[in-house]
Amino acid sequence: MFYTAVAKIKTKIQNPVVLNVAWLALDKASRLLIGLVVGVWVARYLGPAHWGEINYTAAIVGIITTIANLGMDGFLVKEIVASPEQKNEILGTAFFTRLAFIPVGIAATFCYFYFTNAPDYYYYLFALLSPSFLISPFDLIDLEFQSRLKSKLTVVCKNIGYFIGAAIKIYCLLTHKSVFWFAAAIGIETLFAYIFLIFKYQSEQNIFNWIFRKKRARQLLSTGWPFIVSNLAVILYMRIDQLMIGNIAGETELGLFSSTTKITDMFVFIPMAISGSYLSVLVKIKKEQSDEVFIQKICTFFGWMTRISIGAAIIISLLSQQIIQLLYGPEYYPAYSILAIHIWALVPMFLGVASGQYLIIENLQKYNVYKTLIGLTLNVLLNVILIPKMGAVGAAIATLISYYVSAIFSNFLFRSTKKLFRYQLRSFQMIFSFKS
Secondary structure, eight states, X not given: OHHHHHHHHHHHXXXXXXXXXXXXXXXXXXXXXXXXXXXXXXXXXXXHHHHHHHHHHHHHHXXXXXXXXXXXXXXHHHHHHHOGGGHHHHHHHHHHHHHHHHHHHHHHHHHHXXXXXXXXXXXXXXXXXXXXXXXXXXXXXXXXXXXXXXXXXXXXXXXXXHHHHHHHHHHXXXXXXXHHHHHHHHHHHHHHHHHXXXXXXXXXXOGGGOOOOHHHHXXXXXXXXXXXXXXXXXXXXXXXXXXXXXXXXXXXXXXXXXXXXXXXXXXXXXXXXXXXXXXXXXXXHHXXXXXXXXXXXXXXXXXXXXXXXXXXXXXXXXXXXXXXXXXXXXXXXXXXXXXXXXXXXXXXXXXXXXXXXXXXXXXXXXXXXXXXXXXXXXXXXXXXXXXXXXXXXXXXXXXHHHHHHHHTGGGGGSGGGHHHHHHHHHHHHTTTOOOO
């Protein structure tokens, strides 16, 4: 009996999906550890105002990176899994299409800085952080590894770059460097991560085999446009609050808000890792098995996402004062109330990521656009009302409400996604039921 149980556990551990999830989890866990030690040290050293400046610029970089990447990651993985013989054409077309959007992102950033009368140092911060944006088309290598459940390769390469960046930040801390040095360290770590990733890919394949096809570009853009709009809207309403806090309430409030979002973001890797690895499995189940089995797997998936997110939210919200005090110190103490609210955004985040896989498989991705635009619009309106009155706390409330509406309740508005809404509700009923 004992040996049978051990054999079953060993089989599950050796499952490619489980191993892929484990590697992705290890990647984020290592970053979490470094972030707790180095990232918090940097935040303490810089103080809320300078920490807010870096996060304000990083939010802009995140937005334009999404513009350049066209937000089609999940869709491209599905395309590669479905047509592996056309992999080089898919990757090559996506690469050159993304490359073409880089100048658009740069121009948009300079226009934004100009019309918002941004101080000169924001231009310098943007330039130092720009490697994260300029080299992002090579992230397609990561998608190719994901399609083969080989995320281990990405994890190793990116973590080398991350450790290099951490070492540079520690040097800057010990030698009391300015905020610009820390921005440069962030850019350098991304640059090194992708250099190692490219070398690894070249050691077993050849990036020069990637080819561009106009027909494929038209097909990707026409089929994947919902992902482009949806993911742009997603990154906007994940980042727009930071831009609005910075412009309305100032960098110090933004620094407090950013310290809490860093804690929430530490958990986002969980649905990303599981969903990214589980997508290919769900695609195969949809193709080869009955709808009943597929729905059962989807509901089980949603159930675990709900359990994990609610469990994490309860623990963090109850300990928010101690966490902020321990990690960031007295200067950031007012952030505890922001954290206690913002951490509950994990629940719609987890369910939203999981639901995205369902929409991809069922070819309902266009509804992602509608749902996300509803969330974005609501978030902006609530931020306009709440930030002037409540500062960063208002932004946390706006984020919470808009995430729940976008990820969950908006599914009830459309006939094609009402089933998804029911599956999501069922996940809350499954919280204390662990049947597969």
